[in-house]
Amino acid sequence: MNQSQANSLKLFTVLTRALQSVKALAEADIKKHGFNPTEFAVLELLYSKGDQAVQKIGTxxxxxxxxxTYVVDKLEKKEMIARRPCPTDRRVTxxxxxxxxxxxxxxxxPKHTEALDSIFSSLTQDEKQTLIExxxxxxxxxxxLEFKGDE
Incomplete structure (x- = not known):
């Protein structure tokens, strides 16, 4: 294994562990508000981006x-979201x-964004922007990339 491969392997491990740690904290914050991460993600999408076709939410x-459908049903029962048919295409809701x-x-x-800001508070604003990029x-x-299995 050369140095580039060793660094790539280390990067993958560090990135994966960091994601697991950040995700666990973010999910704990979401759960304390009574929702699971998937429900919260759907609510956040609708809150931030407006109405969405059911078919597009998953991606x-x-x-x-x-x-x-399961997540939308749960949120609809909680009266957090509502479905409505598309006026021009019966296949779309x-x-x-x-x-x-x-x-x-x-x-x-706002409380959730504060929690996320706290999680990333070890970074400066410039470091956050660089990491995003x-x-x-x-x-x-x-x-x-398209990796092909052993041929």
């Missing part, structure tokens, strides 16, 4: 399409955040 919040959902997010979201570059490049 935007990184959950399997088979789970979307839109999901929107309700007044109850918006009020809840108005009160919880580097991780995007890694992600975009990784998405462009």
């Amino acid at each position: 935007k919040v990184l959950i399997a399409s088979s789970s979307i 839109f999901v929107s955040i309700t007044n109850k959902g918006r009020e809840w997010m108005d009160s919880i979201f 580097q991780l995007k570059r890694i992600g975009y490049y990784a998405n462009s």
Whole structure:
């Protein structure tokens, strides 16, 4: 193994462990507000980006399409979101955040962003921006690669 390979392996390990630690803290913060991370992700998407087609939610919040209906059903029962058919395409259903959902997010979201800011407080603003740019570059490049199994 050469030095580049050794550093890449170390980077993968460090990045994975850091993500696990950050994710655990963020999920704990979400759970203390009475929602699971997937429900919160859907609410945050609707809160931040507005109405979304059910079919598009999964790709935007990184959950399997088979789970979307279940999550949307749960949030609808809690009266946090509402479904409405698309007026021009019967195959499409839109999901929107309700007044109850918006009020809840108005009160919880600032606390959640404070928790995230606390998690990343060991970095300066410049370091955060640099890390954002580097991780995007890694992600975009990784998405462009196509690894083939042993042939």
